[in-house]
Amino acid sequence: MAKPLLEMSAAKVFLDGIFTSPRVAHPEGVAIHSDGSIWCGTETGDLLRLAADGSSVERMGGTEGFLLGIAFDSAGNCFACDLRHAAVFRWDAAVAEMQRFASAGIRVPNYPIVDEARGWLYVSDSLGEDNRSGIFRYDLKTGEGGLWCREAMAFANGMALAPDGNGL
Template identity: 50%
Template sequence: MESVLPLECATVFFDGTLGDPRLLHPEGIAVDRDGNIWCGGELGQIYRISADGSVLDVVASTGGVTLGMAFDQRGRLYTCDLGHKAVFRFDPETGHLERFAIGGGGASIRIPNFPVVDTRRDCLYVSDSHDPGQPGPGVWRFDLETGEGRLWYDRPLTFANGMALAPAGDHLYVVETFARRVVRIPIGGDGSAGEAKIFVEGIERLPDGLAFDIEGNLYISCYEPSRLYRARPDGQVDLLIDDPEAHTLCYPTNCAFRGTELFTANLGRWHVTRIDVGIAGLPLL
């Protein structure tokens, strides 16, 4: 399959290979209202890269392993932490970092992977990955203010990973990495979860992160091989861009839009990649 974009459309936005601080194998990535790029490190770092890509700061640390990230309408950052099996919340204005959620209803999150803010319902969805060879539930839902929550989608998923809320807000799209597919879960009028249905499948080979553009196309970043796909609203999938040598794109895990620019975290290296896809991303803030 020939890619829609040549590899030259992908450039290194920030290279943290030799800097101090170093950008240690980022996985999660998010964009704030001012256009700054945020990502996490393998030792729990929460990084902020200035909008022009010139400055990297470590603004906080969980002391664990930071995974997916998302901002809410008040500018607070939520990040999943593998080491602590918890979701943390960071307020950039005050510098306050707190443990936001660990589970609910007598159960705990096993592998909190990716958070999605639902502004319509004032809640946070969090994927729970479980073990690669052991499908399990599922997706958690937490109140944005109290952190109280429960297991929202309690049916088995095969390593639930990156997620994205549909433009209409009526479905939650979820990557099942080791099933090589993306499913969508209907959100009922009362906020309850319907049965997951396959949106796209047979993705080559390990899909990870998701992001929508304003035309309803879904972007799928793949950890391996180092490439991104774009799924149209009707489910037809195109190879967007591919890096066979895993250099500019190196195990891209999660992706996030800033205007028409799509940024990817590269777990295999020490940099953030920028791709101009020519279509603006769906606003999240």
């Protein structure tokens, strides 16, 4: 059995958001912003920013849906997968607003990956029905795109970009 990286005594609750306002309801897609804050989506469609020290929580925007995975680009824009709307939304850092970004063909957008070097946003679709999951690719400027990887997958979920940026 592998030795744990941290002993259980080192674990602690970072932020108990059950009774905060806004409420941290079923947080998904936790991501770290370049300023050290921790962002997540919620089952109520809120995009939340938690202070780096866990002292506060702030609602940045929302979709009235169910946010799953989120990812940032270098400008601080946040791409958020929305289950209810079968779409990817973008929180635009320049204007601090949430807008629908892409939805072509995707059914259960689960997790986004930003590839700024090539100008793409990759999004896993975890429909899971008859191995019809896949990976979609959308232009980072226009949001145009569609199914990119047609290989059969069972519940495509989280992804990562290779450290050198040469593939998922």
